[in-house]
Amino acid sequence: MKEDFLHYIWKFKKFDTLNLKTSNGEEITIVNVGQYLELAGPDFFNAQIVIGDQKWAGNVEIHLKSSDWYMHHHERDAAYENVILHVVWEHDTEIYRSNNTEIPVLELKKQVDSVTIADYLSLITPKSWIFCEKQLKNIDDFTLKNWQERLFFERLERKSKPIYELLQQTNNDWEAVLFCLLAKNFGLNTNGEIFLKIAQSIPFSIIRKESFEIENLEALLLGNTGLLDSVKEDIYFKDLKFRYFYLLHKYQLENRIIEPVQFFKHRPDNFPTIRLSQLANLYYSQKNLFSKISTSGPVQNIYEAFDVSASNYWQNHYQFDKESPKKKKKLSKSFIDLIIINTIIPLQFAYAKSQGKEISEDLIQLLNEVAPEKNAIMDKFSSFGIKSKNAFETQSLLQLKNEYCNKSRCLECGIGMELLKKS
Incomplete structure (x- = not known):
């Protein structure tokens, strides 16, 4: 009890x-x-x-x-x-x-009565994955949809907290906040925190000033990872290294190697060299990016804004001094979907909230147009009869599993409550 x-x-x-x-x-x-x-x-x-x-x-x-x-x-x-x-x-x-x-x-x-107690004990008895896995298919669509909406905005509230912290650190510069968030997400799980530190180590005013020369942006991002500190014969490497140390002197920046980025266990398209080049090219091709994605609009506008590739050098390289078969390394649609889910939607939510605007329906509509995420958690829910059609539903289910199922909060969960009421 x-x-x-x-x-x-x-x-x-x-x-x-x-x-x-x-x-x-x-x-x-x-x-x-x-x-x-x-x-x-x-x-x-x-x-x-x-x-x-x-x-x-x-x-x-x-x-x-x-x-x-x-x-x-x-x-x-x-x-x-x-x-x-x-x-x-x-x-x-x-x-x-x-x-x-x-x-x-x-x-x-x-x-x-004993029936109420038995139903409760049945609900909280551990199963193979979650407590209510055998009863999930009995939940009506109305209950599920209403609870998913609540879960989705709970998740956004949690994701918005680090955004407000970044906002304080950047003196309320939303463009700088966006840059930091994008850097973190370009690094994915393995290099995300390192990329965030790299972004924070370069004042965004410098990114603005140098955004007209792609080589300078790449030099700053790759240099602050320590990837330009070795000695190589590669001409492009030497050029970036020269630019990097020139920019350090020009802006009186400290030459800081935050910590080594990880190549191990990454597919080559996710190598930090490729992702940092794509991030640099995004800011080279899109000036005032925040103003373009801060308000709701068709998802196609976002796909167009993020239609960027790594620089020409990286079309036949994944690392310096190691040539590879030529391949145009564009941001894939699935990668942009992750950016929409993990950066753009939380940023739009936080920005609208700071402006006192209500955009809940717009955010839901935007994620309804984004493909559902594919992971082990979604596969499990699907096996129990809960199939997701879009990213709004997958984000809600992630919140459900991580914040309710994993923490045995059945009696705070809309699904758990409904199952007890029915019984």
């Missing part, structure tokens, strides 16, 4: 509400269970309850045992002085306020 189950029982009155009595035998009538706060302090705020002949308005605290009141030191906390009813699964001791008045106790153990 867990406390969140008791919260669910109380919130939805999943117990015999007739003939309720306190531990001292006084009759209880519930007028209003109160508002479930999920914050510090009592669990339910502003409840209305009749105890005996007296109607009370105040807070309700819920515990597994009455003695938990003292284990949690509520007797020392003024926030609990206005508790009018202590709801517990098992009553094992009397509870008193600081003025020595006794707090009425309602024991639920004998008020909840």
Whole structure:
């Protein structure tokens, strides 16, 4: 038995509400269970309850045992002085306020039917992957869609936090924030944090000034990874190295090797040399990129803005001094989709919020036009009957799995709640 189950029982009155009595035998009538706060302090705020002949308005605290009141030191906390009813699964001791008045106790153990308990235990019993995997196919589309929308915006709220942190670090320069976010996403999981540090190590004002010469942009990005610090005979390498140290002197930058980038286990098209060249070419070809992607519009506009390739040198190279068969290394549609999902949508959300604008429907519509993500989590959901048609749905399911299923938050989940209601 867990406390969140008791919260669910109380919130939805999943117990015999007739003939309720306190531990001292006084009759209880519930007028209003109160508002479930999920914050510090009592669990339910502003409840209305009749105890005996007296109607009370105040807070309700819920515990597994009455003695938990003292284990949690509520007797020392003024926030609990206005508790009018202590709801517990098992009553094992009397509870008193600081003025020595006794707090009425309602024991639920004998008020909840065995079917409700069995359904709850069935839901939270570990399965092969998630608790409700055998029941997922029974969820109606209306419930699923509404819950997915809530999950999607929860995920955006989480993703927007580092955006606001970057905004503070860049003196509210949204273009600089976009540059940092794109750098992180161009680095993917392996090099993402390193690419972010590289972007942060170069003032964006310099990126703006040097965006008219692609070689200078490449020199700055590759140089700050340490990839230009060795000695090679390659002419292009020597040119970039000369430019890099010239730019260091020109802008009085420190020659900092943040940490080595990773080539290992990457497909060649994801090598850091290729991704950094593509990032440089993006800022060479697209001036004022933030203004072009900060507001909602057709997804095709984004695909066109990100229609860039690595520089000519990299068409037949993946690393310096090592020639390879010629191949035009453009950003693929699937890679741009990742940029839309992980950079553009969160940035649009954060920017609109900072401007006091509501663009929820626009964001959903945009991701409805983006192909669903392919990964092991989506494959599992699909095997249990939840198939995603677009990136909006896959993002929602990732939030569901990571923040609810993995943390056993079934009684805070729209699907878990609906399954218990049906049963």
